[in-house]
Amino acid sequence: MLFENGDRLIFAGDSVTDMGHEGNGEGLFEAVGRGYVRVVENLLEACYPQLTLRITNAGVSGNTSRDLLARFDRDVVSRDPQWVSICIGINDVWRQFDTPAIAENAVLPEEYERNVEQMIVSVKDRVKGIFLLTPYYMEPNRDDRMRARMDEYGAICCRLAEKYGCCLVDMQAMYDRFFRYRHSSRIAWDRVHPNQMGATLMAREFLKHCEFEYNNNW
Amino acid sequence: MLFENGDRLIFAGDSVTDMGHEGNGEGLFEAVGRGYVRVVENLLEACYPQLTLRITNAGVSGNTSRDLLARFDRDVVSRDPQWVSICIGINDVWRQFDTPAIAENAVLPEEYERNVEQMIVSVKDRVKGIFLLTPYYMEPNRDDRMRARMDEYGAICCRLAEKYGCCLVDMQAMYDRFFRYRHSSRIAWDRVHPNQMGATLMAREFLKHCEFEYNNNW
Amino acid sequence: MLFENGDRLIFAGDSVTDMGHEGNGEGLFEAVGRGYVRVVENLLEACYPQLTLRITNAGVSGNTSRDLLARFDRDVVSRDPQWVSICIGINDVWRQFDTPAIAENAVLPEEYERNVEQMIVSVKDRVKGIFLLTPYYMEPNRDDRMRARMDEYGAICCRLAEKYGCCLVDMQAMYDRFFRYRHSSRIAWDRVHPNQMGATLMAREFLKHCEFEYNNNW
Amino acid sequence: MLFENGDRLIFAGDSVTDMGHEGNGEGLFEAVGRGYVRVVENLLEACYPQLTLRITNAGVSGNTSRDLLARFDRDVVSRDPQWVSICIGINDVWRQFDTPAIAENAVLPEEYERNVEQMIVSVKDRVKGIFLLTPYYMEPNRDDRMRARMDEYGAICCRLAEKYGCCLVDMQAMYDRFFRYRHSSRIAWDRVHPNQMGATLMAREFLKHCEFEYNNNW
């Protein structure tokens, strides 16, 4: 198990991470939201009750990497986590397709790379590890223009993960595999926001990189 | 102009047609819903104020062709329209992909064909014309499984339109053309329910088959 | 087509323009409100999907020309539009009739002229064109006192449009023609706020001045 | 004073009479609604506290004369009033103008006359008196099509009042006089539903026919 007793994990991101979290993003009930962060905490608690881990949801709906960067120090670095997870970029891309005329709403690849890199650099020497979750689009057709664009951002995540030794969690690849069995309409209406089944898929993919053992006995 | 003074048009369908219509589906304000039926009425009223046409929304959210058939006599035939528009089939297909385990929720192609044919037959001799709008999926990739399945249902509409002399309005083809310029995320979140821009696209496609003249002077 | 790819259009006005717009008055769903601005955007999108035009709703319910002038720089000029549409004056007049004792709520013709002129002057050298929409009252009887008063304000718009080369959109004249066929109760309860049919009438009248082609193929 | 201690007055009508009445339409607070019926009761109570009069609101929003006739026996006759007031016809006319295509919603003059006559006949021998309030349209221009139509219905009221000895309260004439001083926008948004000032105008007009003395001392 990667996490040790007393570790704090902060999950930064957009609405996929946020999912209605309340207050400081930690505590009982809806505090950590209803998305993958919650499922991660549930599985950690159910399988490792002897460990006290602090899970904090730092997602904000609608955030692009630009918005997240602007609050990264306050919402992530200054709260002294041992582990940081970053899942950002979907809105950077989405705004290029749903409201193309409002140029300032979109974040282009070069800026995206700068933004994420700056987040990594600002926190990497203070934590035990950083997880980079690729932005994804639940569209198996790689020729779809929005999917193709999203893949550019995912590739940036790959490069940055390698460059800085972050743990890459390739959510897009996981969804691609899943869609060999199921259609995207089973887990999301808009191909972006997963329902609880999708949240469970993401949490399971995340925990694969954490030496997590589901059958851990207690 | 196809429609004559005093004609009544009834639009039967599912949630794409319904879009929050109230009461009997006709009258001022939200009575005809907020979807393409409303835009059709708006454009007819704005371009032909000298004609009194009665527009009725007979869409019900969640309907499959099986549900529509069960109420077709009461909601369409018995109200004595001069023109009938049928837009059904999306839920017949969708349920096969979002809740595959609940078999009775889906309607397979053979039943779909029987259902739509029975609707046509029951009303064709009492009206001036029938419009068959193809079910669609706002997915330009024809290899997507749900799109491919939807195309089977669209093909059934084509066959039935030809067999019975209905006017075919190929919404799928219109959306395919539109997606050469725009991504689906601009007009729908779930690739099924169009926003008002999508509703306008559908209304415009419908009116192309009605000898409608936008620049009609009054 | 008057508008070119990348152009931004800002519609300034009162509740007739506003119609429940949200946030910055641009984007998907209710962001541009439910009035004529929305119908203009819908028709432009449906007929010219290859053009990316930015439509912004800058209407505020209850505004007189005095209120609009006070926010004109912030809400219109500083946002760098290529095209500006101004539809103001109804409340300037209305307050003279529904609450005659509250004198400061009304804006008299001389001030109205100064206000609108100042708006035009402040923006005319920075845009490709200005649309002046006449204030209107959906009352065909020109002897009605409020209608007669409104006509004075409409005449001011005419003079200013001519003086500064603005494009005049005579909404009052359009409604007058429409009322030869329909009663005002069909499109508004209070003879001021059009329902969706009225919004379509206004959008169509606006687009007549924009070399807009409904049948544009794509 | 026309009314005697213990008399019951029932006011039948449409939304102008109804104005949100609750339950049986009698009692304290909102029970008699917020319209002219309430103002009549208020003035009777304030000026004749020594008389116990029972005021009942039997208005129902949206009613045409056809609807009122269908419930007249249950809501009026069977409750044994000493006095009956009937104010009906506005919706009979309105539906001809706001939704002209829905023919069955309108009530034409011949039927209107039959309906009101039948009401009068059914109750006239059981009461001390019947008040017939003319339907009205707050439009001073008699050439307005809806006003002109309304005047036909008002004329029917006049004829019936004379034929059966009812007391005619000409609300249209009262409003016409009022509009010499004020614009209709001061007392109604839709030229039909009076605000509280309009309700007071109607109550005052009604009481003029009741030997009511405002300065009655007690």
Add this chain to the structure above:
Amino acid sequence: MLFENGDRLIFAGDSVTDMGHEGNGEGLFEAVGRGYVRVVENLLEACYPQLTLRITNAGVSGNTSRDLLARFDRDVVSRDPQWVSICIGINDVWRQFDTPAIAENAVLPEEYERNVEQMIVSVKDRVKGIFLLTPYYMEPNRDDRMRARMDEYGAICCRLAEKYGCCLVDMQAMYDRFFRYRHSSRIAWDRVHPNQMGATLMAREFLKHCEFEYNNNW
């Protein structure tokens, strides 16, 4: 008629005056509240439509004379009325009986007298007239402790009215007369807040001092 065209009347007071007034306390619909101020405006409008009078509700629920004095300059004097009406004192007394332990909530007679006198002095040279409405308790038994206490405050009003030439409107005396015919439970639940019948009684009593003629013809 005491009031002249263009006169402004401001009604200062507590919840009895306030009765849910909105915004600035003037204008259409609920702006002037649902209490006696509204009935005064309704009767003036219905009987003198040729006069334009500006009625402003400056009541605030829960106010004692101390609270009213603190805002008197801002809410009354600085708005330049021609006529001022003051109805205050009920809460000064009430708090002595419903929450006797919270001493600072109550205002004793000496302070009450100073407060009201200061209001009168601050405005008397700038207006055509001041109305002083006695505070009241709808309790006919003069031995009731709260009624007896209220009478002390009413007596102060009498003295001040005489001293400064204000017009005294003795609401307590009017209610006493009314209760010879009716029980207080008919017009108020708490013996303080009149329902609409009580509001009409108060408006009628107020207008008696204004040379108001109900039967004024127009």
Add this chain to the structure above:
Amino acid sequence: MLFENGDRLIFAGDSVTDMGHEGNGEGLFEAVGRGYVRVVENLLEACYPQLTLRITNAGVSGNTSRDLLARFDRDVVSRDPQWVSICIGINDVWRQFDTPAIAENAVLPEEYERNVEQMIVSVKDRVKGIFLLTPYYMEPNRDDRMRARMDEYGAICCRLAEKYGCCLVDMQAMYDRFFRYRHSSRIAWDRVHPNQMGATLMAREFLKHCEFEYNNNW
């Protein structure tokens, strides 16, 4: 202590008894309402936790003795209580004063006596005891017309209690004593519905007749 382990007490009455009880009027939280019934249960539970007593609220807002009689068998007798408490009559009287014109809403003394007597007779042989709570009016002035009327009803309760050996709880007398110290405005707005202090007064008065010992040790 009068009540024995396992006894069931049913409190029948009007809104004073009801006070928002939910469902069957028994169980946790708001089930027994927020009035004196609740305080009785609270005190019994706090002082005699070793006894299991079943407290049921059978009050219904607005009930007169006529209404209560109509449901007495279903709501009281058929539920097999060991003890019955009846507190009815306030609405019988109140309706005579707040809506005097609606005669059928009031219940006159003769009928009141018949109604209560019938309740007593129907249940007296099946229970260990009946409590008759006098209706009251929180008005210390016995000359007040409504108070005087209420006293007639209270006297009927006295007669019936004596005739049938019921336990009389004289709530009016208790309130009269209380008002020597406090004004009614401290415990009720309308002189009928006690707030929680009033509810405690009533519960304490009730328990005085039950051999209840507050200092009972456990």
Add this chain to the structure above:
Amino acid sequence: MLFENGDRLIFAGDSVTDMGHEGNGEGLFEAVGRGYVRVVENLLEACYPQLTLRITNAGVSGNTSRDLLARFDRDVVSRDPQWVSICIGINDVWRQFDTPAIAENAVLPEEYERNVEQMIVSVKDRVKGIFLLTPYYMEPNRDDRMRARMDEYGAICCRLAEKYGCCLVDMQAMYDRFFRYRHSSRIAWDRVHPNQMGATLMAREFLKHCEFEYNNNW
């Protein structure tokens, strides 16, 4: 893996099972509720996407075994499941402690045994397997009276599971182990209704009996 493609699982129970399920208790989003049933479905879907399993929530808040038995045929047997899970008894016990005076609300052990046995017998020959989940109380102290009582009901489940070859899922034992590490206040407020962490614990315990492999690759 115990379940085969196409199998239907129905979970019968009380509020612990129900947890806000909607409609038929199956489908997307909140249809299967927010409790352990949902987590079971999420984990099955995330780990076995190639299997189509139908999960149905048949829990109803507040049910005792008596209530569940009354609807067992309609809600479980007649829907032809391959697998049935029964989790009932908590309310049978709880009502004995929170409302001891309302005897008919509780279900005693003998009846509980009859009820559950009747459920098992009615369905056992039509399914592949039955899961019996023990009722539990999140109270580690076995001397607590409610816990001790609950253990009697759990023992009945054990006996019945053995007698009829059902699969026993001992939720009480699982919680007992968990409370060696955590306090009950972490997963429930009332020691009955688990939050999402508790739901995950229950789902994991359930799946232990299903040959479920979390690390199943796809």
Add this chain to the structure above:
Amino acid sequence: MLFENGDRLIFAGDSVTDMGHEGNGEGLFEAVGRGYVRVVENLLEACYPQLTLRITNAGVSGNTSRDLLARFDRDVVSRDPQWVSICIGINDVWRQFDTPAIAENAVLPEEYERNVEQMIVSVKDRVKGIFLLTPYYMEPNRDDRMRARMDEYGAICCRLAEKYGCCLVDMQAMYDRFFRYRHSSRIAWDRVHPNQMGATLMAREFLKHCEFEYNNNW
């Protein structure tokens, strides 16, 4: 009776004290909340109507001793009470068990002692007396970890009460006695927040230390 006419009592605490109090925590209706403070006031008023005592609720939901100390001067000392009651510590303990990972939410025993001591010291020379109510957990099993922890805090209260001559009200001991007869589920869902029966138990325990006589005659 400990309290004298004119005394003010302020009850400081957390949600158990707060229970929805409004505004300043004093006055009629819900102002003092719905918890034990309210029952104390009710019983004082019902048994000693001749005394005017001022009861103020200064509880705030979620407060630990750290939070209460931070506002103690503003909410308690500066309001000049004669008597102060302090009931704090439950949240200090609870946070150690429901969210163990969020260390800063909990208050450990040493800090708790300092906090309470500082409160006592800051006010003791200005009041007639201080009541210290022990924090409690409605768990009769002293081996329960949270109960055991709570007992440490209760012991601190005992020491401080003795050291400074405060009146100790041992709520934990009272509940322990009560649970010999009833299960905790009868008076609270979460073993912390008492329902109205629990509030009555607490009020009765509090008043035992006040020379309160329930049977006091007036």
